[in-house]
Amino acid sequence: MTEASTDTPMIRVSAVDKYFGSLHVLSDIDLEIPRGQVVVVLGPSGSGKSTLCRVLNRLEVVSSGSILVDGVPLPEEGRALAELRADVGMVFQQFNLFAHKSIIDNVTLGPVKVRKLGKDEAREEGMRLLRRVGIADQAEKYPAQLSGGQQQRAAIARALAMRPKVMLFDEPTSALDPEMVSEVLEVMADLAEEGMTMLVVSHEMGFARRAAHRVLFMADGEVVEDTTPRRFFEEPESDRAKDFLGKIL
Ligand code: ADP
Ligand code: MG
Numbered sequence: 001m002t003e004a005s006t007d008t009p010m011i012r013v014s015a016v017d018k019y020f021g022s023l024h025v026l027s028d029i030d031l032e033i034p035r036g037q038v039v040v041v042l043g044p045s046g047s048g049k050s051t052l053c054r055v056l057n058r059l060e061v062v063s064s065g066s067i068l069v070d071g072v073p074l075p076e077e078g079r080a081l082a083e084l085r086a087d088v089g090m091v092f093q094q095f096n097l098f099a100h101k102s103i104i105d106n107v108t109l110g111p112v113k114v115r116k117l118g119k120d121e122a123r124e125e126g127m128r129l130l131r132r133v134g135i136a137d138q139a140e141k142y143p144a145q146l147s148g149g150q151q152q153r154a155a156i157a158r159a160l161a162m163r164p165k166v167m168l169f170d171e172p173t174s175a176l177d178p179e180m181v182s183e184v185l186e187v188m189a190d191l192a193e194e195g196m197t198m199l200v201v202s203h204e205m206g207f208a209r210r211a212a213h214r215v216l217f218m219a220d221g222e223v224v225e226d227t228t229p230r231r232f233f234e235e236p237e238s239d240r241a242k243d244f245l246g247k248i249l
Helices: 049-056 078-087 103-113 119-132 148-160 178-193 205-211 229-234 239-248
Strands: 011-020 023-033 038-042 064-069 088-091 166-170 197-201 214-219 222-227
Touching (some): 023 222, 038 049, 038 205, 049 197, 078 088, 088 148, 103 119, 119 148, 178 197, 178 205, 214 229, 214 239, 222 229
Parallel strands (some): 038 214, 088 166
Antiparallel strands (some): 011 023, 011 064
């Protein structure tokens, strides 16, 4: 495998289509995300936002087209696929932590299995990440003992423990009580500031304005607008975007 040069886009999606049966969910998507860019994806329910995230780490397989992550085509299976999933971290609306494992074990499991870190080293790194997301004091607890915001921060730490090249967030704050939204967005904004490449499906306008370099607006499986946050929120071009903003603002 050749080392990708720094001007290789982190993500390159070319002519991607995705069907579920006869349902055309992603329609001829072309998308390049340079390294370090923070992209917020918005759009109505059913427009294909989650599917876009899921094809990027091969939780779903595209029907046609190609996807390169850091210049390398998505692998089909085996160890290479596990490594891809480490490179492309994902945080879901439902935190998806292992319920029967402590928070620190949730964070260290992947690094021990996939990155082949020793237990002590994984733990040290895991604690450092839990400190970074502000929940080091929760390390020995089980997910159900934490608030939603703490669980989501644990899920972010777990993804970061794999040393991802890019992070995907699929509505990470949608399942949270309102008072916990900001503590998660804060962690995400810090990551953005540190230069992480991020694709964030979220309708949190404050986050988009503060942290995003770019906004994609999707409707019916297509990218309808690809612009800056300011332009999107202040001067949306398409009727579909105007209609959408009228509903969320
Ligand atoms: P969004 O995240 O923007 O709400 P999704 O990507 O979840 O949209 O879904 C896009 C469309 O694909 C929807 O019509 C949804 O019902 C459909 N869909 C998503 N996943 C599946 C699946 N596994 N099987 C069949 N249809 C699906
Ligand atoms: Mg979705």
